[in-house]
């Protein structure tokens with residue numbers, strides 16, 4: 001295991017101005033770019049994430065089986081890096097088709113993730129979320145955040161709000177096709193998912209500050225762009241993607257310097273980050289099953305962009321082919 005702590009964490013005084021920790025963070029990641037070159041032999045090594053235990057507690061939970069449904073191929077954006085870009089069209093799954101898919105797998109999965117395309121464009125979005133709730137299934141809706149108004153109606157019903165979470169995926173604060181700054185404001189609780197890329201890594205700390213000041217930010221999720229459709233290999237980078245080692249250092253630097261109010265941090269492990277409490281070694285089989293807009297089925301989400309379909313979905317049976325443990329696990333830190 002590589003202990004990659006960049007420097008000892010010092011508690012940042014409460015009076016420290018926000019710019020202070022943004023600058024510290026930027027200095028850390030700039031130093032990293034200049035003298036941390038990627039060593040291919042450590043790419044798959046574990047990196048031990050440190051966090052201040054007087055400020056954060058780690059949430060350890062059992063992985064759950066998740067059905068991901070790409071309910072529409074329509075989208076109001078065209079992000080150049082989108083892994084689903086090749087399927088974007090005007091096609092949309094009907095409510096009946098959706099119900100059939102979900103009923104088929106509802107005994108195997110505990111929750112449903114709605115994706116696309118842009119799920120908030122689906123004409124029957126509210127009915128879809130209500131249907132999931134009627135089966136006792138939790139729903140997570142991934143959205144670019146442009147049309148969260150549709151979801152406000154859902155979240156107004158307390159019984160629905162309990163089972164529904166909304167994740168706004170952004171590719172920068174000011175940069176990209178979907179910068180956080182351009183997302184219309186909403187009062188409903190949202191988790192902001194920051195897809196880290198080479199071109200936006202400098203905006204990460206400003207983005208979390210913006211999220212907490214402008215949204216009802218239930219959580220901040222750091223994940224990262226991969227361009228598997230271009231490389232065919234999860235571990236191979238493109239000029240847009242952040243190399244694994246650098247990703248681990250950036251997340252560590254973020255956890256060291258972030259001193260804002262967001263109550264929950266979700267940190268994608270990318271198959272390398274571990275903590276003293278969790279090494280994720282037990283999670284080696286794929287807990288996901290995806291149904292694309294045309295009804296085709298893909299077990300491991302990373303296989304979507306390379307169109308590796310399966311005749312049937314299985315949960316917790318297929319060994320991960322990318323790594324010796326799941327690269328999609330996350331570390332959750334909750335504010336004490």
Ligand SMILES: C[S@@+](CC[C@H](N)C(=O)[O-])C[C@H]1O[C@@H](n2cnc3c(N)ncnc32)[C@H](O)[C@@H]1O
Pocket residue numbers: 075081082083084115116117118119142143144167168169170171193195224225226227228
């Ligand atoms: C395909 S989008 C569909 C939902 C919605 N339109 C959105 O943008 O959030 C689902 C998620 O995948 C992310 N994403 C897009 N391209 C990606 C890539 N090449 N690698 C990793 N994640 C990607 C998006 O930022 C978003 O969080």
Ligand code: SF4
Pocket residue numbers: 075076077078079082083084085116117118144178
């Ligand atoms: S908004 Fe979402 S689905 Fe649409 S192009 Fe961007 S990442 Fe892809």
